[in-house]
Amino acid sequence: MTSSGRSLPIVPGQYQPALPTDRFIVAEPPDAEHVPMDVVFVGGGPAGLAGAIELARLARADAEAGGSLGDIQIAVLEKAGALGEHCLSGAVVNPAAFRALFPDMADGDFPFRAKVAGERVYFLTGSRAIRLPTPPTMRNHGNYVGSICEMVRWLGERAEAAGVNIFTGFPVASLLVEHDRVIGVRTTPSGLERDGTRGPAYTPPTDLTARVTVLAEGTRGSLTQAYCRWRGIGSANPPLFALGVKELWESARPLDAVVHTLGWPLPNDAFGGTFMYPLGGNQIAVGVVVGLDYRQASLDAHELLQRLKLHPLFRSYLQGGEMIEWGAKTIPEGGDWALAERRYGDGLLVTGDAAGFVEVASLKGIHYAMQSGIFAARAIFDALKMQDTSAAALASYDQMVKDSYITRDLYERRNMRLAFQHGGLYGGGIKAGLMTVTRGAFPGGRIASERDADVARTSDGVAHVPPDGKLTFSKLDAVFRSGNATRDDIPSHLIVGQDVPPAVADFYAHLCPAGVYERDGDRLVVSPANCVDCKATDDVGPRWTPREGGSGAKYRSM
Amino acid sequence: MKIAVCIKRAADMETRFKIAADGRSIDEAGVKFDIADFDGFAVEAALQLKEKDGTGEVTVISLGKDAVQETLRKALSMGADKAVHLKTDAVPADALAIARVLAAELEGGGYDLMLFGRMAIDAANQSVGPMAAELLGVPCVSAASQLGVAGGRGTARRELEGAAEVLEFPLPAVVTIDEGIARPRLPSLKGIMAAKKKPLEVKPVQVGESRVTVIKMELPPERTGGRIIGEGPDAVPELVRLLQTEAKVL
Numbered sequence: 001m002t003s004s005g006r007s008l009p010i011v012p013g014q015y016q017p018a019l020p021t022d023r024f025i026v027a028e029p030p031d032a033e034h035v036p037m038d039v040v041f042v043g044g045g046p047a048g049l050a051g052a053i054e055l056a057r058l059a060r061a062d063a064e065a066g067g068s069l070g071d072i073q074i075a076v077l078e079k080a081g082a083l084g085e086h087c088l089s090g091a092v093v094n095p096a097a098f099r100a101l102f103p104d105m106a107d108g109d110f111p112f113r114a115k116v117a118g119e120r121v122y123f124l125t126g127s128r129a130i131r132l133p134t135p136p137t138m139r140n141h142g143n144y145v146g147s148i149c150e151m152v153r154w155l156g157e158r159a160e161a162a163g164v165n166i167f168t169g170f171p172v173a174s175l176l177v178e179h180d181r182v183i184g185v186r187t188t189p190s191g192l193e194r195d196g197t198r199g200p201a202y203t204p205p206t207d208l209t210a211r212v213t214v215l216a217e218g219t220r221g222s223l224t225q226a227y228c229r230w231r232g233i234g235s236a237n238p239p240l241f242a243l244g245v246k247e248l249w250e251s252a253r254p255l256d257a258v259v260h261t262l263g264w265p266l267p268n269d270a271f272g273g274t275f276m277y278p279l280g281g282n283q284i285a286v287g288v289v290v291g292l293d294y295r296q297a298s299l300d301a302h303e304l305l306q307r308l309k310l311h312p313l314f315r316s317y318l319q320g321g322e323m324i325e326w327g328a329k330t331i332p333e334g335g336d337w338a339l340a341e342r343r344y345g346d347g348l349l350v351t352g353d354a355a356g357f358v359e360v361a362s363l364k365g366i367h368y369a370m371q372s373g374i375f376a377a378r379a380i381f382d383a384l385k386m387q388d389t390s391a392a393a394l395a396s397y398d399q400m401v402k403d404s405y406i407t408r409d410l411y412e413r414r415n416m417r418l419a420f421q422h423g424g425l426y427g428g429g430i431k432a433g434l435m436t437v438t439r440g441a442f443p444g445g446r447i448a449s450e451r452d453a454d455v456a457r458t459s460d461g462v463a464h465v466p467p468d469g470k471l472t473f474s475k476l477d478a479v480f481r482s483g484n485a486t487r488d489d490i491p492s493h494l495i496v497g498q499d500v501p502p503a504v505a506d507f508y509a510h511l512c513p514a515g516v517y518e519r520d521g522d523r524l525v526v527s528p529a530n531c532v533d534c535k536a537t538d539d540v541g542p543r544w545t546p547r548e549g550g551s552g553a554k555y556r557s558m
Numbered sequence: 559m560k561i562a563v564c565i566k567r568a569a570d571m572e573t574r575f576k577i578a579a580d581g582r583s584i585d586e587a588g589v590k591f592d593i594a595d596f597d598g599f600a601v602e603a604a605l606q607l608k609e610k611d612g613t614g615e616v617t618v619i620s621l622g623k624d625a626v627q628e629t630l631r632k633a634l635s636m637g638a639d640k641a642v643h644l645k646t647d648a649v650p651a652d653a654l655a656i657a658r659v660l661a662a663e664l665e666g667g668g669y670d671l672m673l674f675g676r677m678a679i680d681a682a683n684q685s686v687g688p689m690a691a692e693l694l695g696v697p698c699v700s701a702a703s704q705l706g707v708a709g710g711r712g713t714a715r716r717e718l719e720g721a722a723e724v725l726e727f728p729l730p731a732v733v734t735i736d737e738g739i740a741r742p743r744l745p746s747l748k749g750i751m752a753a754k755k756k757p758l759e760v761k762p763v764q765v766g767e768s769r770v771t772v773i774k775m776e777l778p779p780e781r782t783g784g785r786i787i788g789e790g791p792d793a794v795p796e797l798v799r800l801l802q803t804e805a806k807v808l
Contacts, residue, residue, distance in 0.1 A: 035747060082590060150588075165754075167747050190744060200740070206747040324574060485572060549744070554572070556588045 008503070010297050012540040013453035015497045015504050019543060024226030026174040030184050034207035037075045037165070039380055040185055041214045041373075042172045042223060044078030045087050046148070046366050047352025048216030049155035049164075050101055051373030051380075052076050056162035058381040069384055074164045075208060077187065079171030079533075081550030083156040084149035085483070086218075086533055088246060088329040088558040089366060090275055090285065092116060092258055093144050093151070096405070097370035102158075111154035112144035113280040118257035122313065124264040124274075129313040132262070137361035137413065140258055145277050145285075147557045148366060169549035175223055176207060180231070181346035181390075184209035190548040194489045211389045212380045214349045216373060219330045220535040221354035222545060228340055237337035238451040239356055240417065242272060243536045245301045245328045245513045246287035247481075248279070248557055252320035255284050260363075265307045270294040271417065274308050275363075276317070283557075284317055289331065289363075291417075292511075292539050293450065297457035297503065300510040301328070301536075306465045306472040319471055326473070326481035327558045328513040328534040333360040336407070336414035337446055343401070344394040349376045357406055361413040368406045375400040418447035453540040457507060475515035479530050482514070483554030486547075488529035493547035494537070500524045508541050517542075559614035559707065561604040562669040563638070564660050564687075566649075567622055567629040568594035568680040575777065582772045593629050596675025598742035600735040603705050604673055605637045605743070611707070615639045617667070621659055621765075622649050627758060634753035635745035641758040650768030651681070657689035659763050665694060671712065674734045676701045684734070691732035699725055703738025 039055060041048035052074050062069045080086040098110045107115075119140050122129040160166055173188040184207060191202035215224045220241065227233070255278040262273045271291035279285055288305040309318055332338070332353055343350040351357075352369030359368065379397035383389045401407055467474045473481070494516070500508070505524035508517035514532045518525045531544070532553040538544040569575070569589050576585040593601065601618065608614040618633040620626040621644040630641035644659055664672050672694075674687030684700070691698030702714035703722075712731055715724050717738060745753070787796050801808045 033748075035751060165751065167750055169744065170747055187747065201743065203744060203746060208747070483572065554590075556573075556590070 009456040009458045010503055010507055011454060011456050012504065012507065013451060015500055016453055016541055017495045017497045017543050019225055019229060020495060020545065021226045021229050023545065024174055024223050025177055025230045026186060027177050029178070030176055030207040030209050034184065034209050036073070037208050037210045038072040038384065039074045039212045039214065040208050040210040041074070041076045041216050042185060043216035043218055043221070043352075043354070044076045044080075044083050044156065044166060044168065045152055045216060045218055045352065045369065046155065047354075047369035047373040048076050048214065049152065049159050049373070050097065050370035051214055051216065051351060051377045052159045052164040053101060053155065053162050054374045054377035055380055056159070056164050058377060060162070062381075062385075067385075072384065075210075076159065076164055076166045077170045077172055077185065077208070078166070078168045079546060079549060080552065081169050081554065083166065083168055084152035085554045085556075086552060087148045087152050088244070088327045088555055089148035090246075090277055090287065090363065091146055091148050091366060092140050092277060092363065093146050094364055094367040095144055097367035097374065101370060101374060107144070110144070111150045112146040113283075114145050114278065116140045116143050116145060116258050117278075120257050120259050122259065122261045124261045124311060124313070126264050127312065129261070129311070135361075137416075138260060138363070145258065145279055147279065149555050149558050151366070170206070171546035171549055172217075172223060173205060173546050175213065175227060175348075176209075182213045182227075182348040185213060188546050188548060192491050192548070194491055196491050210347070211384065212347055212349065212394065214351060214373075214376050214380070215354050216351045216369075217354045219332050219353040220538050220544070224350050224354040227345065227348065227350070231345055233340050233342060235334075235338050235340050236446060237334060237418070237449045239332055239338040240291065240293060240334040240449060241452055241539045242289050242291045242331045242333050242360075243301045243328065243513065243534065244287055244289040244331055245305045246285060246326070246558060247305065247323050248325040249284045249286060249318055250322045250324055251282045251284040251317045253317055254278065254282050255317055259313075261313070264311070265304045266290060267294070267296055267299065270296070270299065276314060279557075282321070286314060286318065291333065292330070292452040292536065293455045295455065295457055297459040297507045298461060298510050302475055302478060302513040303465055303510075306467060309471050310465070315471065323473065323481060325483075325555060325558055326478040327553055327555050328532055328536070330535045330539060331360075331365070332356040332358050333417050334449070335360060335417050336410040337418065337449070339410070342395075342398055344391055344397050346391045347389050349379065349394055349397050351376050357410070359409045359413060360417045362409070368409075371404065371406055372401060375404070415447050418449050459503070459506070475513065479514045479532065482532050483556070484514075484530065484532055484552060485554070486529040486531070486551040488527075490529075490548050490551070492526065492528040493545045494526060494528050494531065495543040495545065496524065496526055497542070504541075508537060511536055511541065559607065559611050559671070560617070560667070560669045561607060561614060561671045561673060562617045562619055562664055562667060563597070563600050563604045563633070563673045564619050564690075565597040565601060565629060565633055566594040566675070566678045566680075567591050567620060567626045568678055571595070571679055577775055577777060582775050584775070591625065591629070593632055593742075594675055595679045596677060596735060596737060598675075599737050599739045600673040600675050601633050601636055601638060602742040603735050603739045604671070606740065607671070607705065607707060617642060617669075619644065619660065619663055621646060621656060621763070623647055630758055631753050632745060634756045634758070635749040636743055637749060639756065641756065643758060643760045644763045645760055646763055646765050650765055650770075651772045652768035652770040653683045653685035654689055655766050655768045657686045657693060659765055660686065661690045661693035663761070664690065670729045671707070672696075672730065672732045674732065676734045676736045687732055687734040694732070697727040697731040698733070699727060699731065700734045701736040702733050703736045705733055705735070705739065
């Protein structure tokens with residue numbers, strides 16, 4: 001490690017550019033050529049698609065019953081080139097929301113790979129794996145292992161069949177607003193040259209108007225952040241995020257159980273763990289999740305995953321196999337205390353990961369996302385019927401969320417994640433245990449937390465794992481396996497602070513799993529085309545903004 | 559001017575392929591499909607000709623199972639006017655059998671130009687277009703990198719090894735399109751909306767006997783890793799030597 005990295009603690013927030021709210025919130029009338037819609041879902045993941053399906057069905061049922069609503073136009077805008085290509089999750093799925101959305105189907109009809117057949121939790125040291133009793137929050141009996149990409153493609157087919165307009169390759173750049181009201185969205189242009197001039201394939205932005213816009217943009221949604229800033233919507237605690245880095249393997253031998261580990265290779269003062277899931281046949285998902293409030297500037301989640309695979313427990317499955325996909329994504333894990341005061345506004349709702357509906361103790365988010373989409377659809381349907389899509393009319397969405405298992409689960413485990421920011425692995429673990437036993441009554445009150453960006457980092461020179469290209473991979477090889485083939489001559493979509501010191505450049509280089517940031521001497525070198533939209537640096541460093549549609553990862557089975 | 563473009567639904571070549579259990583085809587699970595690369599250029603060429611002409615109609619035609627409708631819709635969302643799905647469960651390996659079905663559809667369609675991709679990116683036969691031309695008894699220009707129409711005659715440019723040639727031919731004609739023509743446009747959001755309302759006709763077809771069959775398919779051997787022979791100017795002589803003696807490319 002460099003001496004520049006060792007000397008002083010870094011507080012990343014000091015170097016973080018401000019959120020460019022004025023880019024995301026645009027008080028302009030829609031373009032004359034705008035596409036009129038009734039409801040626009042921003043994001044074609046589980047939340048947006050479940051919401052669109054439910055809304056299309058409610059509208060159809062209303063029409064068949066001779067209702068007043070008439071034909072409504074629903075759009076889902078997805079930034080990836082095809083549905084699912086930007087979705088990444090573990091994933092062990094609670095089927096509750098699939099059952100709620102498709103009550104006539106059996107679990108076997110859903111796009112899951114396999115039922116959880118067994119589960120094991122280990123505490124790892126560098127060479128050993130010590131079996132632990134499965135914590136009650138992590139019991140997965142009755143859940144299913146699956147690929148979120150496959151779930152999303154399946155939901156997309158159903159949405160399309162229900163008459164939803166699905167537009168892939170159209171990121172939303174801005175919310176169009178009139179006074180306090182969201183009246184639609186503007187997509188990003190495409191075909192720009194690196195300097196921002198129009199290339200031969202230039203396509204201008206398209207405006208879509210909507211009576212209700214639903215933000216279902218996923219983790220660290222830019223529009224959600226900007227909207228909350230614009231409307232002054234706060235939360236008791238700041239949101240917290242983790243970074244997950246995951247690989248999909250054709251393994252040497254099949255795995256028979258869902259495996260979670262604590263301890264090595266994560267440092268004791270970092271919150272997180274690892275997972276290994278059987279996806280049927282010889283496919284295995286393996287990954288590392290680490291809270292972005294970690295204290296070591298040199299912590300590198302991609303490297304941790306590479307090191308993890310060298311552990312006998314993992315190596316025994318993976319060695320001799322083939323890594324077929326790689327990806328990374330942040331996870332909102334602030335829980336109940338970090339939820340926004342409200343998730344509705346005039347002409348607007350926020351759902352899924354964008355709203356922070358992830359329960360970190362059980363590592364679940366997909367069913368909360370889908371369920372929140374379903375609730376959003378019901379609130380919108382009622383609002384459209386009343387011909388009133390004001391904040392007051394849409395507030396029923398928040399009430400449905402509050403009365404549901406989403407809030408119940410997040411509330412019960414509201415302090416677990418926070419205990420770790422203060423107690424580390426051991427102290428936090430004991431406190432989390434007490435919280436589980438008392439169903440959240442211990443310790444009473446709220447544990448305050450810092451923004452990830454405000455946590456000071458010191459460097460301790462962690463050794464680099466030289467990749468062998470078979471079991472372990474460089475970031476460059478990894479990005480190739482994400483399917484990323486972004487044009488490298490488009491304008492940079494990352495907003496980087498001015499005069500980033502070398503120690504901070506090193507911090508970014510370690511933080512970003514996709515090798516977007518490198519330090520060259522005293523200079524920070526940025527390669528935006530590598531970006532897979534994980535949003536890790538958006539939390540503590542350079543800001544992410546939407547770029548040309550179809551850029552970034554092309555995940556198939558993550 | 560009436561233009562037909564025959565397009566094929568093919569696997570995205572960036573996909574990681576697996577051979578299916580039958581050993582004779584690719585496993586389609588998890589594979590992304592799209593308009594075959596050169597066919598996309600053919601659609602773009604047709605749209606540009608129509609736009610330049612200010613009038614005309616572009617019909618896209620595809621042979622295959624129901625999934626090809628997605629491919630046809632994409633071409634419609636790029637700006638084609640009509641689509642025809644020649645429905646069959648399986649597309650044979652025999653290019654002549656395919657050409658016969660397509661020629662039967664093109665025959666009597668009143669098309670001035672019938673465009674194909676230079677080759678289907680997955681089968682690489684380069685035969686269906688020229689065979690269809692033969693069956694229809696019309697002139698054929700293959701691998702055109704530029705295409706123009708004026709006064710009932712077409713002109714095409716072809717890139718040759720070390721040269722280029724420009725040809726002239728009467729219409730109607732078949733032209734297969736190479737990638738020199740402008741990059742296929744991305745569908746606009748409005749184009750996607752409009753495509754939902756454009757006509758897509760489904761015609762069940764009988765594909766004749768296939769006299770060519772695939773008996774085996776295998777993946778290419780894994781590439782052996784590169785070799786670093788040194789760094790900086792000092793390494794150049796050794797690099798040149800190896801390129802001459804081992805790689806034999808110099």
